[in-house]
Amino acid sequence: MAESSRPMSSGSGRPVYGLASRNARITLAAVKIIFIGDIVGEPGRRAVNEVLPRLRRRHEPDVVIANGENSAGGSGITPKIAEELFASGVDIITSGDHLWDQKEVVTLLQGEPRFLRPLNYPSGTPGQGSVVHQASNRPPVGIVNLQGVTFMANLDNPFVRVRAELERLKQKTNVIFIDFHAEATSEKIALARMLDGQVSAIIGTHTHVQTADEQIFPGGTAYLSDAGFTGPHESVIGREIEPVVKRFLTLQPQRFAVATRGVKLQGAMVEIDDLSGRALRIERLSEAVP
Ligand SMILES: [Fe+2]
Numbered sequence: 001m002a003e004s005s006r007p008m009s010s011g012s013g014r015p016v017y018g019l020a021s022r023n024a025r026i027t028l029a030a031v032k033i034i035f036i037g038d039i040v041g042e043p044g045r046r047a048v049n050e051v052l053p054r055l056r057r058r059h060e061p062d063v064v065i066a067n068g069e070n071s072a073g074g075s076g077i078t079p080k081i082a083e084e085l086f087a088s089g090v091d092i093i094t095s096g097d098h099l100w101d102q103k104e105v106v107t108l109l110q111g112e113p114r115f116l117r118p119l120n121y122p123s124g125t126p127g128q129g130s131v132v133h134q135a136s137n138r139p140p141v142g143i144v145n146l147q148g149v150t151f152m153a154n155l156d157n158p159f160v161r162v163r164a165e166l167e168r169l170k171q172k173t174n175v176i177f178i179d180f181h182a183e184a185t186s187e188k189i190a191l192a193r194m195l196d197g198q199v200s201a202i203i204g205t206h207t208h209v210q211t212a213d214e215q216i217f218p219g220g221t222a223y224l225s226d227a228g229f230t231g232p233h234e235s236v237i238g239r240e241i242e243p244v245v246k247r248f249l250t251l252q253p254q255r256f257a258v259a260t261r262g263v264k265l266q267g268a269m270v271e272i273d274d275l276s277g278r279a280l281r282i283e284r285l286s287e288a289v290p
């Protein structure tokens with residue numbers, strides 16, 4: 001591919017190509033993953049519904065993964081909203097620290113194989129932290145949801161738990177994607193460096209701020225510290241500006257309504273060699289909703 005000689009992008013938003021593509025080894029079998037950052041409320045769901053069909057036509061992904069932890073009014077997710085996201089073209093929904101905000105989530109945890117919670121909850125927690133998705137006549141894709149422990153709840157050590165899970169998943173596929181829902185960039189980068197060459201892509205979520213550090217590490221793992229969020233960007237990470245400012249100013253409790261304006265879908269597209277599991281390309285997505 002002509003683009004294989006491009007340097008690594010640093011903030012231009014252009015695709016980043018890895019070493020594997022220099023041998024023109026991209027084949028029709030390359031796996032494509034679209035990942036959508038935290039969907040916030042009704043505006044976020046509308047962005048998915050309006051933009052995802054276009055992204056699907058453009059990239060023809062094998063799987064669309066979306067973090068849905070804020071999809072119900074900004075807090076948590078319900079079975080009805082999960083159905084709405086599946087109907088909009090999402091294949092797998094991941095989550096994070098807002099997992100328990102809606103009590104109906106228990107139904108999803110108990111009976112929806114397309115819904116993931118962070119893997120590193122204590123054993124015995126309902127639901128699952130990984131899944132293998134396979135579109136018809138396409139290679140299987142392993143998907144893992146993990147949560148960080150730095151400046152967050154004290155879940156099990158994600159570094160330890162993910163290693164054991166990868167041993168299991170590697171029996172089924174070399175194409176593995178991780179949504180690492182975490183606050184600290186150091187924790188995200190350290191986990192990705194530990195797993196470089198063992199998984200295809202690690203993309204961070206939770207901060208709702210898209211970072212410009214997309215790259216492919218030397219072992220072939222695509223990485224982005226944070227995918228950003230899908231929802232109203234004329235806001236403070238998805239909420240109306242004024243009450244959040246007032247809260248910081250006065251330290252008094254405020255109601256944080258989901259904002260309405262400047263709606264965008266944010267995330268990333270990753271292209272992967274299906275045999276080796278190495279990433280070939282990672283591209284940030286940030287699409288305004290007209
Ligand atoms: Fe979060």
Ligand SMILES: [Fe+2]
Nearest residue numbers: 038069070206
């Ligand atoms: Fe979030």
